[in-house]
Amino acid sequence: MAKVKTQYVCQNCGYISPRYLGRCPNCNEWNTLVEETIAPKSNSVRAAGLRRTGVDNSQPEPLSHVKFQSEPRFKTGMAELNRVLGGGVVPGSLILIGGDPGIGKSTLMLQVSGQLSKSGKILYVSGEESASQIKMRADRLDVDSDQLYVFPETDMNVIKSTISEMKPDAVVIDSVQTMQIPELQSATGSVAQIREVTADLMNIAKGQGITVFVVGHVTKGGAIAGPKILEHMVDTVLYFEGDLHHSYRILRTVKNRFGSTNELGVFEMMTDGLHEVTNPSEIFLEERLKDATGSAIVVSMEGTRPILVEIQALVTASVFGNATRTATGLDRNRVSLIMAVLEKRAGLLLQNQDAYLKAAGGVKLDEPAIDLAMAVSIASSYKNRGTSQLNVMSVNWD
């Protein structure tokens, strides 16, 4: 009997090594190499591999001869999602939606499918829920259509042949981690499986011009499982984020081949599904107390839209020797830097103070323009003095 060949694949970055290594030489992570068997390539896999290279009938041709039909983007019926996608869905693109479990990815996809089914045939493939469970959810979301097909299946071969037969306009795969290619011996959800499944989906999207939405779960570390592999292969990466204890959800573009990144879409999770929030500043400032200390409002550009966000700071004397700096939705290193500047240049004695900073509403801010608001909120909390409503810069430092 032929010996079963194995290789070691880094579960973080997909690096392949013939022998075990404690540390991945590619991404420098420890203990991420996992043994996987190399399945003998069956005909179907090889055929898929050939198609994947796209060599069937394509030839090099001068750029000036390449025909380009500018296909209109189609709107999803959700303005917040259209914005995040750069103005609508590009037909034949592969879109990844990542997020923590329970954040609302399936809900969003089912609502989007419901909207899209008004103008085309949609196939919703679920590896996590049965058809009746999807129906139950759809009833809650008030989604119903003859053009929306639900398909509880995890075998990629079956899914591929169904798509070829049905020729839907868009496909939703919920989730990539539950799909499997039976020819591969690695476990479902392993890097090898995810890589092959995504390559197959890419084939479907590019080869047949079908838009594919892929749901991907996020690991504890905050990255989509098999992160680099997935993000490299797809056209668009969206992250669905939010605090599970709050009803607001934020859809953020991380990568977009057809539009700008750093766009934000804001939704509210209600009993009947996700509702769009068209004026996010309102919710980000909603819970603000008047004249509270340690609070400053900043205008942050999120993609094409300016958003008003409250920065909250709490500065208290540190009990133990080491002062802590905690930041939620802000960069902790930036907080430390600004505190050091305040100490050195503004004479505030902050080295023995604990500081807790937060961007209210669950947003994540990373533009440098928020530095001033952080400085003002820290100073305001330290001095126990409210910031002026009219002019954020009018804190009296003494």
Ligand code: TYD
């Ligand atoms: P879900 O879409 O299943 O999350 P994911 O696919 O990202 O794992 O969302 C599940 C959560 O959403 C669950 O905690 C209940 C809540 N929810 C609502 O609040 N309202 C609704 O209408 C629906 C369908 C779900």
Ligand code: MG
């Ligand atoms: Mg789900």
